[in-house]
Amino acid sequence: MWFADLVGGVIVLLLGAAVVILSRQLPYHAEYGPGPGFLPFWLGLGLIACGAVILGEVVVRRTRYRGAFFQGGTWRVGLLLASLIAVILLVPLLGLAIGLGLFTAFLMRTVGRHNWALCGLIGVLTVFGIRWIFGSWLQLPLPTGILGW
């Protein structure tokens, strides 16, 4: 776990550095008082300082960290994220409602091990629910796929 915290500290440090560099493109002063670059510049410096402190703490108190960053269930986190990303990428093909219906059925099956019938049922209900609540009722322009749904 200390390694994860170390990585976190490095990310904060690098983010701060990037923010400082990018903020130099914005005017620091305005005609009166601070300009648009003022706050970002100091935020960047603050992040750099925080990153340094975190790294320092990691090095000093390394023994205090327990547990592993990756756990037995981390694969489910990856699975969920991968399938949601797939759904968004496949929107032009499937449309949003059908994509999310498949997502629901898929996760119920893989993570919950429910039987196929239930997964299918909830999946179909999800599709119709989205069409009805968000499409018909709230009139959102839902992205549709090749099936026109």
Next chain:
Amino acid sequence: MELLQNLYTGFSLAVSPTNLLFAAIGVIYGTITGALPGIGSVTAVALLLPLTFTMNPTTALIMLAGIYYGVAYGGTITAVLINVPGDSSAVMTTLDGYQLALQGRAGPALSIAAIGSFIAGTISTIILMGLAPPLAKFALRFGPPEYFALAILAFSLLTAFEGRQPIKIVVSTLLGLLIATVGLDVVSGLPRFTFDSPQLLGGISFVTVIIGLFGIGEVLSSVEQEMRLDFLRAKFRLRDVFPTWQDWIASRWAILRGTIIGFLVGILPGAGATTASFLAYLSEKRLSKHPERFGRGAIEGVASPESANNAACIGAFAPLLALGIPGSATTAVLLAGFMIWGIRPGPMLFQRNADLVWALIASMYIGNLMLVLLNIFFIPAFVAVLRIPYTILMPLIVVFSTMGAFSVNNDLFDVWLMLGFGVLGYLMKKLDYPVAPMVLALVLGPFAENSLRQAFIISGGSLSIFFTRPISAVLMGLAILAYLYPLIRWAVKSVRQVTTAATDLISARR
């Protein structure tokens, strides 16, 4: 006497069958859309506005106002049950509400939220009825320096958060401030951190961030833990729906303080229900004798922000009705509605359309009563959601979150952002970075930055503007005290130690 006369007229209009029906439609519709993440009161009111073009203005206004404060009730439901705030003003409710739900106490959390909202709504309506014009005039004295001082005071409350590593609170705050700078800068008109992306020009929507951090982040953390997958089924008995006596004792002052803070922030044209709920929650935590209970399922941590956001909704009507100035994005939509119905709110309204004003005020009493009854009646049904196995509930939470993020701007770009913030929320939780300071900074950051720069423009670059105006000076003084408080406490403590040591020494010599 005149007040009672007016109120009587108002009630006699508000209880007509049509008006009662549309008040009911408004509050039910508001509660449902409020519970849907991403769809806030602005969208909810704007969606139904066209239907009111041909309606009687009084009926239309009663319905739309019902939606507005109905959303504040509805936002709580998903915040408590699945950690996804249905409305941005329910963010603070998730902190303790969801913890209560995990402890099997979703029922009491929802009841106290509904009852707190009802009390807050009723008290606020009384204040609105008696004092709308003078309060609205007072609110106008808040200019950029006062808003800046208020934001600085609010930031001082951040020290109410604690953690094993204070530095991580600072990082979380800085990240929130940073996210808020993305987009077109109001004061300079220049884009910041947009990387020439037209979508980022609009900035990163607050709603998208909270759906990601809270909704998706929580789901990701939960699926990682084996035991959590089956754990969430609520132990559910009817008795458990209602708050216990201890809950009442713990919440009564929280509700009242939330109401006052909420109403006062609500009448300010530059602040809103979200800010109000933050301030109420944080000051409650600051005042509490047991601040460590907050964030671990303290019932007053639900009562306070929920009372505040409802009070703020009612408070926002003061500048709208009395001055014709919209105090929030939602009252801006209502103002558009007034125009369409051919009525001008503002100084002339109380004279020209007194009936309408009093019918609206009367309907607020009725609407709040409807909402509290409706919510308490349905709490068993809401809580039953938790009896759905988590492996079915979990994908559905993701589906609702995704649709919520999409509906923010009808764009998949926000869904991607939600996903990114979901991962960020998950990682922050894992690495012990608190999320709440980031959300708070996200709301207060632009508020502070814009008003600071506006104040400097008005004063011509002089700092004195913050200290020569009475309200600003008082708020600034309070803020400085709040920041110095730990230092003062330490100084007082050491002085006391020195004096006791000295007296001990003296008495010992005798």
Next chain:
Amino acid sequence: MRRNWIGTTSMRLAVGMALIAVLVVALSGLAAPSWQPTRPIEFVAPYAPGGGSDVLARTIASIVEAEKLSPVPLIVVNRVGGGGTVGTTYVAGKRGIPHILLTYISGQVSAPLMAPGAATWRDLTMIARLAIDEELIYVRMDSPYKTIKDIVTAAQQRPGAVTIAGTATGQEDHMVTRLFERAAKIKLRYVPFRSGGEVMAALMGGQVEMAWANPNEAAPQWEAKQVRAIAVARETRLPAMPDVPTFREQGYDVTFKMFRGIAAPPEIPPEAVAFYENMLKRMTESSRWKEGYLKRYMLTDAWMGSKEFTAFVAQQEEVFRRILKELGLIK
């Protein structure tokens, strides 16, 4: 020689094609439109609900429905942010799709000049200009300023210190401030706020000395005699406010056209442009539009068809570009 020959042929061809195109457009204007929308039209309002654009879109949608001007409904969708650039750029990306419309106002011409990556009018099809809104300077009733001359005198005594509030930086209120400064050879201190509501709150609360507002934004306070209108940036007086003089009358040539129009994605069929032009033209002839919208919001009828509107917007962009350069906001 050969090159010349090709040149003349292709020129002839081009002239011929253009003639045919003109003929087609002219004929389609006369006859019933040959194109009809087949599915609901997404009507994008790129500003927040309750704002001018949103109200415009919702009004048009409801009139089109009530007067049965379109076989399909118009569904208003807010795509908010970036001073209108988010929604505008979205529509610009829907190349050739004729089932999307966009409200298009002055701010959408100026905002992309300052925000790289945002769509300009060149990335859209201009359909029609519908109305023009006015810019007025308001002061509180207890203000010492009664005429433009008073303000100019004050600004000469305290150069760059007389405050005037407006919505956003580099948008209409800021640009018309610059026009005033140029005409009177003065320097004001412009204070930007997020919305018209905040501007009025700042004026009423005495945070600033003056403010820019549209007649409709300030109507509640103006009717209650809490604010006074000093001048209107228009060629002639506003019929709804006959007592308010123009800048020109007071000796300063300041006029500004805050137009409101409709645009569509780029490269949509000319028949679709003709359909929408016709639909909107008939919409503007309805009494709901004239009484329920123009009169209520104190707007001026300012119809322009697609071609005229395109030329007008191109000309406005040049005007805005010059002002923004003077303000030091673009290079």
